[in-house]
Amino acid sequence: MKLYFKYVGMLLKSQMQYKASFIMTTLGQFLVSFTAFLGVYFMFSRFHSVKGFVFPEILLCFSILLMAFSLTECFVRGFDVFPRLIQSGNLDRILVRPRNEIFQVLTSNMDFSRIGRLLQSVLMLIYAIPASGIVWTFDKVVTVILMLIGGMAVFTALFVLYAGISFFTIEGLEFMNIFTDGSREFGKYPLSIYGEGILKFFTYVIPIALFQYYPFLYLIGRSDNAGLMFLPLLGFVFLLPCYGFFRFGLRRYKSTGS
Secondary structure: HHHHHHHHHHHHHHHHOOHHHHHHHHHHHHHHHHHHHHHHHHHHHHOEOOEEEEEEHHHHHHHHHHHHHHHHHHOOHHHHHHHHHHHHHHHHHHOOOOOHHHHHOOOOOHHHHHHHHHHHHHHHHHHHHHHHHOOOOOOHHHHHHHHHHHHHHHHHHHHHHHHHHHHHHHOOOOHHHHHHHHHHHHHOHHHHHHHHHHHHHHHHOOOHHHHHHHHHHHHOOOOOOOHHHHHHHHHHHHHHHHHHHHHHHOOOOOOOOO
C-alpha cells in the first residue's frame, strides 16, 4: 500500500504541473454533471414525481451512483484506457517487471480531474440527505456506504471486462460505454421506471440494480427487508468472472510490436 500511495502522489503531482489545465478540466467535469442535474431539476419542476419517486429521493439515488462512478473512474482509469497500453507496447514493459500487472495497470493512469464530478455528487447528497425525510439510523448510514462500495465494485468490474476484451480487439469497443457511461445516465433514476425488462437485465446480467435500486428501496423506506442493504456486496461476486476473463485474455496476449 505504501508503494501504491507513492504512485498516487506522483501522478497527482504530474497532473498539477499544469494547474490551469487541471482546473479547467475539473470544472468541465463538474459542468457536465451539472447539466445532468439541471435535466432532473427541470423535469421535476414540471412533474412532481416519477413513478412515485420525488425529487429529493431521485437526487439521493443519483448522487450515490455518480459518486461511485467518479471514484472508480479516477482510481481505476488504467483499465478504462487499457487499449492504449496494448497499442503503444507499454503492456510489454509491464509484463516483464517484477510487480503484479494489476497493480501496474491501476497505477499507470489516474484522472484526478474527476473530482469535478465527485464534487457535484457530494453537493447533491448534502441537499438530498435532509430533504429526503429519511430517519438516518445506523442501518441507513451503512446502506449508503455499502451502495457506494458496491457501485465501485461493479464499475471496476466493467472496466476490467473492457480491458479483457481489448486483448482480442486491440482497440477499445465503444459499445462498452453503454454499460459504463450509460449506466451513469440510466442511474439518475431508480431502474424500475424503465420497465421490468430493463430492471431484470441490470439485475441478472449487469448488476447495477443490486447497488442502485434494491438497497435504495430499503433506504427510503419502501421495503422493510433489511437484507436488501447487503445486496451491493454481490458486486464483488460480479468482479470475479470479469477478472477471470481478463486473466484469460492476458494468457493469450500477443504483442502488437509497437
